[in-house]
Amino acid sequence: MAYVAIADRDVHPHDPTTFITKYIWSQDHKVIAIQYSLTAIAVGLVALVLSGMMRLQLGFPDTFALITPNNYLQFITMHGMIMVIYLLTALFLGGFGNYLIPLMLGSRDMVFPYLNMLSYWVYLLAVIVLMASFFVPGGPTGAGWTLYPPQAILPGTAGASWGILLMLASLGIFIVAFTMGGLNYVTTVLQARCRGMTFMRMPLSVWGIFMATILGLLAFPALLVSAIMMTLDSLLGTSFFMPAIVSMGEPVDQKGGSPVLFQHLFWFFGHPEVYIVALPAFGIVSDLLSCHARKNIFGYRMMVWAILAIGALSFVVWAHHMYVSGMNPYFGFFFATTTLIIAVPTAIKVYNWVLTLWHGDIHLRVPMLFAIGFIFTFIHGGLTGLFLGNVTVDLPLSDTYFVVAHFHMVMGVSPILVVFGAIYHWYPKITGKMYNETLGKWHFWLTFLGTYSIYLPMHYLGILGVPRRYFALGDTAFIPDSVGSINESITISALIVAVVQLIFLFNMVWSLIKGKEAGPNPWGATTLEWQTPDTPPKHGNWGHRLPEVYRWAYDYSVPGATADFIPQNEPVDPALGAGRDHGHVT
Amino acid sequence: MSVSGLFILLIAGVAGWWFFARQLTAKPWDKAQRETDDRYAGGVSLTLVPERIGLWVLLAVVTSFFGLFISAYSMRMMLADWAPLSDPNLLWLNTLLLFLSSGAFQWTRSAAERGDAARTRLGLVVAGLFAFAFLAGQFQAWDELNASGQYLGSDAAIAFFYLLTGLHALHVLGGLVVWGKTTVRMWIAGSEPGDVRLSVQLCTVYWHFLLVVWLVLFALLLTT
Numbered sequence A: 001m002a003y004v005a006i007a008d009r010d011v012h013p014h015d016p017t018t019f020i021t022k023y024i025w026s027q028d029h030k031v032i033a034i035q036y037s038l039t040a041i042a043v044g045l046v047a048l049v050l051s052g053m054m055r056l057q058l059g060f061p062d063t064f065a066l067i068t069p070n071n072y073l074q075f076i077t078m079h080g081m082i083m084v085i086y087l088l089t090a091l092f093l094g095g096f097g098n099y100l101i102p103l104m105l106g107s108r109d110m111v112f113p114y115l116n117m118l119s120y121w122v123y124l125l126a127v128i129v130l131m132a133s134f135f136v137p138g139g140p141t142g143a144g145w146t147l148y149p150p151q152a153i154l155p156g157t158a159g160a161s162w163g164i165l166l167m168l169a170s171l172g173i174f175i176v177a178f179t180m181g182g183l184n185y186v187t188t189v190l191q192a193r194c195r196g197m198t199f200m201r202m203p204l205s206v207w208g209i210f211m212a213t214i215l216g217l218l219a220f221p222a223l224l225v226s227a228i229m230m231t232l233d234s235l236l237g238t239s240f241f242m243p244a245i246v247s248m249g250e251p252v253d254q255k256g257g258s259p260v261l262f263q264h265l266f267w268f269f270g271h272p273e274v275y276i277v278a279l280p281a282f283g284i285v286s287d288l289l290s291c292h293a294r295k296n297i298f299g300y301r302m303m304v305w306a307i308l309a310i311g312a313l314s315f316v317v318w319a320h321h322m323y324v325s326g327m328n329p330y331f332g333f334f335f336a337t338t339t340l341i342i343a344v345p346t347a348i349k350v351y352n353w354v355l356t357l358w359h360g361d362i363h364l365r366v367p368m369l370f371a372i373g374f375i376f377t378f379i380h381g382g383l384t385g386l387f388l389g390n391v392t393v394d395l396p397l398s399d400t401y402f403v404v405a406h407f408h409m410v411m412g413v414s415p416i417l418v419v420f421g422a423i424y425h426w427y428p429k430i431t432g433k434m435y436n437e438t439l440g441k442w443h444f445w446l447t448f449l450g451t452y453s454i455y456l457p458m459h460y461l462g463i464l465g466v467p468r469r470y471f472a473l474g475d476t477a478f479i480p481d482s483v484g485s486i487n488e489s490i491t492i493s494a495l496i497v498a499v500v501q502l503i504f505l506f507n508m509v510w511s512l513i514k515g516k517e518a519g520p521n522p523w524g525a526t527t528l529e530w531q532t533p534d535t536p537p538k539h540g541n542w543g544h545r546l547p548e549v550y551r552w553a554y555d556y557s558v559p560g561a562t563a564d565f566i567p568q569n570e571p572v573d574p575a576l577g578a579g580r581d582h583g584h585v586t
Numbered sequence B: 001m002s003v004s005g006l007f008i009l010l011i012a013g014v015a016g017w018w019f020f021a022r023q024l025t026a027k028p029w030d031k032a033q034r035e036t037d038d039r040y041a042g043g044v045s046l047t048l049v050p051e052r053i054g055l056w057v058l059l060a061v062v063t064s065f066f067g068l069f070i071s072a073y074s075m076r077m078m079l080a081d082w083a084p085l086s087d088p089n090l091l092w093l094n095t096l097l098l099f100l101s102s103g104a105f106q107w108t109r110s111a112a113e114r115g116d117a118a119r120t121r122l123g124l125v126v127a128g129l130f131a132f133a134f135l136a137g138q139f140q141a142w143d144e145l146n147a148s149g150q151y152l153g154s155d156a157a158i159a160f161f162y163l164l165t166g167l168h169a170l171h172v173l174g175g176l177v178v179w180g181k182t183t184v185r186m187w188i189a190g191s192e193p194g195d196v197r198l199s200v201q202l203c204t205v206y207w208h209f210l211l212v213v214w215l216v217l218f219a220l221l222l223t224t
Helices: A002-007 A019-024 A029-059 A069-105 A113-132 A163-191 A204-236 A259-292 A300-316 A329-357 A366-389 A391-397 A401-431 A437-464 A482-514 A574-578 B002-020 B031-043 B050-077 B090-114 B117-147 B156-187 B193-223
Strands: none
Touching: A029 A069, A029 A113, A029 A482, A069 A113, A069 A163, A069 A204, A069 A259, A069 A401, A113 A163, A163 A204, A163 B050, A204 A259, A204 A300, A204 B050, A204 B156, A259 A300, A259 A329, A259 A366, A259 A401, A259 B050, A300 A329, A329 A366, A329 A391, A366 A391, A366 A401, A366 A437, A401 A437, A401 A482, A437 A482, B002 B050, B050 B156, B050 B193, B090 B117, B090 B193, B117 B156, B117 B193, B156 B193
């Protein structure tokens, strides 16, 4: 009795009646997911424009008078912070987490719907506070997305008075929003799975999102702690992070604080953050590959264990971001070792993806193209990570474009390709309409090849020693003239890739109006979200009866079966399903 | 920081063992496993109430939050300019008050579980009063420090004192919001003990947790 009572305890707890409760002030996880996603994509477009401005300056220095050195640093800062936190984290967990967890696990909604709704509105507040910093005196902070003190709060840096405070406040608000959402995701996974959905029958998307949420819940407090302490340093003159220093010819009042302490706290959050973004991408891409290759995922258990291992290890590698901050060489040795160890479970995942494709019945639809594209960019970014994980290699490369190329490949391009793949994959379920395949393919090829033409040359620039974060390179002996031409070509590619995203936006909007009806399960997928009675799913998801699960999520091309997929809720023996004693717990 | 790293690994380990150990080795594609799962799958979701799991997850987050502050404290403490602070003696009394508040909650919980309405009502008020007295005491301690010229900006040890005690007090205040709703339901809305039992149980766990956090913080502040 207990089991069914838990999963089904809120049949229609908050049936929406008016337009506002249905679409705005909604407690339905699907509406909240769409709100999260649209907000994240909107703010991501702002960050995209900022990166275009940066590229214009780098490709054509001395051409755009309206971009000052301070502006350039502000664009860097806001671009990085928005992309990492307000776009990727919010989209993967707030967006896909919200949409997929209840549907994939066969529950009616998140376990705390009201808190879930609040989570979105608090997130929106965080975005508004962040955007407000564009309009305050001094503009947004130009401290770099890592916000290192002391420079972040000293008058020489742009936005040191208002911008940085709004940034810290916005981060604090975001963390509150994330915690509300995260409590929901974790509790829902633990508590609201439908009958038969054991942990090891959960699709890997849910595993990835679940583990990423746990990482977020434990790691975001580190960012909150450092944000609180930096706010006090800036506003009330405490010296947690502020050393005795002469700023603009004047000694500051503070003394004795430690900037390195901030770096420890920041990266204790910052490194797990990489995996907060990567693990949902890993999970989702596993499901896309398996579904569109019509083949079960290779090594399901190993994939789950790898997700858990990566999650645990991600907490002991943070200082590899600080090799150049001055640390005990034995510390560096320790962190280089853990960094290389975390490559093992990651490599297991990559092998398993490739082996899933091996002898698969591959359908090169748009989601599959993006998923395979992800394997390329992720291997690429992962391999340069092995270079940078070693202290001796990192020291000369750390402040160059090599690092920019590395992290954009591994946690910029790769997760974004998965985001696109996932949007195309679930678009028919979310809207009930099919997107335009041709436009989707154009979008993929231009984005995929375009990002390579942006980031591949950057590795070369980095090995030449071209420093990152510089507004203009000027005349330097070790930088050959060809660097200028490479920068021009990178800028042109970046602008093309940016404009190409309009194809995606157009496709999404146009298909919503004119797209063909997609039907309930256009891909022939096994997971529960494709088995809903309505498409798009209605409030409560499952009509009168919750689904029951009888098999794992990867029964594709089962020998002897009539179709090349068997949904999770199809009984092995039909008689068993019909004759079940409902509500009985052994 | 290594303290926090170890702590988080510990949490991860315990959670991993607690929730998954038996299931992580299952082979879901295997026929025998499938039959077992179908027969016993009714038992896979935990039988705890979601609110209780939600609270424990929240406590893990708060532990991480204070744990990181303690890490930061212990790192800042190593630096040259650290001057230990002489803590106000009032803190001993405040600690006693928080103990009493926690004890009163424990007493209320057993009353609510027995269905004893009168004692539930009484216990709630007593627990709340002790908690408010604790907050007033903390406020008085800040006042004393301020009066002796030790402001937030004057020294790192003092800044940490205000920060840690202040954040702890904020968490107590947050608990008092839930306490307030429960007390109103019991006294004004006329609920039965059975209706508020879950709230009282959750409050009790939260109060014990905050007491432990306080004892750790207090020990840290006293000894350094």
